[in-house]
Structures are given as structure tokens and as C-alpha cells.
Amino acid sequence: MSVRYNKLWKILVDKKLNKTQFRDTVDISNQTLSKLSKNQFVSLEVLDRICDVLKCNIGDIVEHISEKGVETKKAELRVVSLFSGIGGFESGIDSSNISAKVVFASEIEKFATLSYQSNYPDHMLVGDITKIHETDIPDHDILVGGFPCQAFSIAGKRNGFKDTRGTLFFEVAKILKEKTPRIVLLENVENLINHDKSNTIRTILLTLSELGYTVDFTILNSSEMGVPQNRSRTFILGIKNFPSEPYKEDFRSQKISSLKKELNLDDNFNGFNFFNDLKSNNEDKYIKDILENSVDSKYYFDSKKVQNYIDSLEIPKINSEKKIIKVFDFPKEVHNDQERQRRVHSIEGISPTILARSDTTKILVEVDGKLKVRKLTPIENMRIQGFDEAFIDNIKNIGMSDTQMYKQSGNAVSPPVISEIFNLINDSILHKKRR
Structure with missing residues (x-):
């Protein structure tokens, strides 16, 4: 996917502005003007500024065009990524067996966008999605995103799409309504299923069904897909105009099974069974498999009080198991912190859920024949996702x-989970359609 600004130059001709006058009026740099002249991507902020001056919409000055005759590995399905973070969905799609290319991404957090661009410098990445009109989003086949969990204002009757106004999910729904991509995959926290007495997820599901999507949902643990971390997240998959069928029992979650039974009674709701066919890849991977060979001393808890306590313990031999293995908790007088932050884990197991903060999983390691405690490094935190x-x-x-x-x-989604989901989408939905 590339861009063309022919319509912009036509507007300038109609307004009798040359490029120099246009540059000065809009207050853009020579470099930006050069990018426009060469039909290269520029930031959404630049396009907004141009449209403010010319009194037009972005769609009036930008055309998105397919690159015909260019062979690329990822060129078949067009993907829009919302609330993109550092690109977890993108990384998962890249390693899956579908052929796809991201044509638009959105992330508002400054440092996350820098990390995203370090891996995807050619992607069209914009900021606040609430500032983008849905008609300005490129046409696409797949929409993905990990949107924040927010309650909906529900007064009495279930109004589906109307109930979502004022939330970030509404931005997703607006784009789905306008652009009608065939596939939508959304990720959220595990507690979405319980949020606001399940009204939040119920409204999301009803909205997707109202918009013409046949929907399945479940809770997946990243450890199922070979990630050495206990990380449960809610996933929602919608397929446009796909055959509907009654839900079967969800073998992962009794709570989800109960909600599915309720939805089976709604004649207007369209559901199907997908996630029950997503099987664990059975890869045995543990914390010890993602550790760096050399770690800076700043990541160790090496005060004399801490080390004396570790030395006083008798630690039994621990065998590898695909579960969280707690070795011990520091007493508060030894390490004054909250209980979760005083817990030390074996590298023979998997990590608890890593959170978006520096006080990450603490592990017991052997250094030069001596047992020590340290936290995972930032690189290890990325690996464990x-x-x-x-x-x-x-x-x-x-x-x-x-x-x-x-x-x-x-904050990221685990790429191996996304990869396995899209492998199954390819095999059971996309490939099935072609046969």
C-alpha cells in the first residue's frame, strides 16, 4: 500500500497556489514538501494541518493505492492496527502463516510509538484514534487491537452500537461500520468477562453482531502457546457475514460457557465456535530458557540483609514444571515491599503475569556457585512475552x-498467541473459503 497526493495538487491549482506558497501557508518544512511531492508517507498531524488550511478532509487530498506487480511476502490481506502499543499484534501476524500487510496503525503513547517505529518504520502510524474520522482510515480486510476496558452507559434496554458512545471501543465500532473488514480480532484483560457484571463484554458482543459479525470469544493463557508466563487475556474474534451456530461449552472458562448459554437464547445474536479448536502447542519453555548470559549488578537484590537471608535457607532441588513455582517470600523486615514484590520464583517454572512497571518477576539464580535474587531484565521481560x-x-x-x-x-500482547490465532484463521476460515 502506498499513497498519492494528486488530489492535493489539483486543489492547489484550483486555489491558484504554487508549492512554495502552499509550504509557507501551511507552515511545513522543505523536507515535508519533498515527501508530498514524492508521494511518500507524512504524519497525520501534517495532513490535519493541511486540511485545516485548505478546508478539506484528509480523503480529499490522499489516495491509498495498491502496489501492483510488486511481489512481497506480506501483500495479500490489509491490516489496520488500533491501540498498537509497540506492535505485538504486528509481530504475531508477521510470524503467522497468513499473508498480510499493515496499512494503518494508531498509538497515542509517545515512547511506545518510538519502539513501534524502530521495528516498523514504513507503517503509517498515527496518534490519537479519536481524532481520526473513520472515512480517513484505509480500506482493510482485518482490524486488530487491544482496547482499554471501559464501562458503557446502559440505561434500561440493550442498544448495542448506541451504548458504546464515549468509549474507545466506539472508535473500533465506527471503523467496522464504515469499512466493514472481514475479520476483527480484539484483546482485553481477563476481567473483561466480569467487568460491570458482564455488561461490558455483553455490549461489545452484541454490537459486533449488530454490525454483521459472527463472534466467538474466550480467555487464552499465553502459556498455552509456548510463552513461559502465566498471562490470561480475553480475545474476541468476529468474522463478517459468517455462518452462525449455537455455542458449545468453552473448555477454558465456566464463566464464558455461562455467558455463551445466555447468548444462545438470543435469536438476533450470531455466534460460532472457533477458540475451542485452538490447541496448545505443547512447547515446554521455562524462565531459564529466556535468561541473558550476563546481567548487570543493578538488577540484583544484594544488600547484606537480603543475602544473609538467602544464605540461611535450605533450597530443595526443583524440577522443571510448566507452572509458577514460588521458592520463598522475603520477610517484610528483610525486603520491605508489598507481598507480591517479596515473592521469589524458580527459573524452572514459568513467570507470573508481568505488569507494566519495573518491579517485575523476581527469580532465584546461581552466580559463581552462590544463590542470588534478581529481577528479570527489560530484555528478559520482552522475551517472556x-x-x-x-x-x-x-x-x-x-x-x-x-x-x-x-x-x-x-502492556503488550504476546505475539505467539496472535500468531497461533491467525494460523487457525488461515486454516479454518480463509483457506476453507478458497476450497
Whole structure:
């Protein structure tokens, strides 16, 4: 996907403005003017400024065109990514077996956008999605996003689409209504299923069905897909105009099974069974498999009080198991912190859910024959989400701080989960259609 600004130059001719006058009026640099002249991507802020001056919409000056005759690995399905973070969905799609290309992405957080651009410099990445009119989004086949969990204002009757106004999910729904992509995949926190007495997820599902999507949803744990972390998240998949069928019991969650039984009674709701066919890849991966060989001393808890306490313990041999293995909790008088932050885990197990902060998982390691406690490094935090080395290196190489890398990894979706979902979409939906 590329851009063309022929319509912009026509407007300038109609307004009797040459390019120099246009540059000065809009207050853009020579470099930006050159990009426009060469039909290269410019920021949404520049396009907004141009439209403010010329009194037009972005669609009046920009054309998105397909690159015919150019062979690329990812050129078949067009993807729009919302609330993109550092690109977890993109990374997962890249490693899946579908052929796809991101044509538009949106992320509002400054440092996350820098990390995103370190890996995807050619993607059209814009800021606040609430400032973008849905008609200005490029046409696409797939929409993905991990939107924030927000309650809806529901007064009495269930109004679907209307109930979502004022939330970030409404931005998703507006785009789906306008652009009608065939596939939508959304991710949210595990507690979405319980949020506001399940009214939040119920409204999301009803809205998607109202917009013509047949929907399935579940709670997936990243550990199912070979990620050495206990990380449960809600996933919602919608397929446009897909055959509907009664929900079967969800083997992962009794709460979801109960909601599915309720939705089966709604004649106007369209559901189908997808996630029950998504099987664990059975890869045994543990914390020990993602550790760096050499770790700076700043990540260790090496005060004399802490080390004396560790030395006083008798630690039994621990065998590898695909579960969280707690070795011990520091007493508060030894390490004064909240209970979760005083917990030390074995590297023979998997990590608890990493959060968007620096006080990440603490582990017991052996250094020169001596047991010590340290936290995961920012690179290990990225690895424990399933990001590959090249992806992590690109972020590290732009000088991203430890604090931001901890935050970004904790906010991210696990790419291997996305990859496995799209592998199944390809095999059971896209490939099935072609046969």
C-alpha cells in the first residue's frame, strides 16, 4: 500500500497556489514538501494541518493505492492496527502463516510509538484514534487491537452500537461500520468477562453482531502457546457475514460457557465456535530458557540483609514444571515491599503475569556457585512475552530506557498467541473459503 497526493495538487491549482506558497501557508518544512511531492508517507498531524488550511478532509487530498506487480511476502490481506502499543499484534501476524500487510496503525503513547517505529518504520502510524474520522482510515480486510476496558452507559434496554458512545471501543465500532473488514480480532484483560457484571463484554458482543459479525470469544493463557508466563487475556474474534451456530461449552472458562448459554437464547445474536479448536502447542519453555548470559549488578537484590537471608535457607532441588513455582517470600523486615514484590520464583517454572512497571518477576539464580535474587531484565521481560531477538534489539538500539521497556512489555500482547490465532484463521476460515 502506498499513497498519492494528486488530489492535493489539483486543489492547489484550483486555489491558484504554487508549492512554495502552499509550504509557507501551511507552515511545513522543505523536507515535508519533498515527501508530498514524492508521494511518500507524512504524519497525520501534517495532513490535519493541511486540511485545516485548505478546508478539506484528509480523503480529499490522499489516495491509498495498491502496489501492483510488486511481489512481497506480506501483500495479500490489509491490516489496520488500533491501540498498537509497540506492535505485538504486528509481530504475531508477521510470524503467522497468513499473508498480510499493515496499512494503518494508531498509538497515542509517545515512547511506545518510538519502539513501534524502530521495528516498523514504513507503517503509517498515527496518534490519537479519536481524532481520526473513520472515512480517513484505509480500506482493510482485518482490524486488530487491544482496547482499554471501559464501562458503557446502559440505561434500561440493550442498544448495542448506541451504548458504546464515549468509549474507545466506539472508535473500533465506527471503523467496522464504515469499512466493514472481514475479520476483527480484539484483546482485553481477563476481567473483561466480569467487568460491570458482564455488561461490558455483553455490549461489545452484541454490537459486533449488530454490525454483521459472527463472534466467538474466550480467555487464552499465553502459556498455552509456548510463552513461559502465566498471562490470561480475553480475545474476541468476529468474522463478517459468517455462518452462525449455537455455542458449545468453552473448555477454558465456566464463566464464558455461562455467558455463551445466555447468548444462545438470543435469536438476533450470531455466534460460532472457533477458540475451542485452538490447541496448545505443547512447547515446554521455562524462565531459564529466556535468561541473558550476563546481567548487570543493578538488577540484583544484594544488600547484606537480603543475602544473609538467602544464605540461611535450605533450597530443595526443583524440577522443571510448566507452572509458577514460588521458592520463598522475603520477610517484610528483610525486603520491605508489598507481598507480591517479596515473592521469589524458580527459573524452572514459568513467570507470573508481568505488569507494566519495573518491579517485575523476581527469580532465584546461581552466580559463581552462590544463590542470588534478581529481577528479570527489560530484555528478559520482552522475551517472556514472546518477542524475538531482532524485535527487542531494535527497541534497545534506539536507547529506550529500562523503565519504558518494562512498561511496554507489560502492556503488550504476546505475539505467539496472535500468531497461533491467525494460523487457525488461515486454516479454518480463509483457506476453507478458497476450497
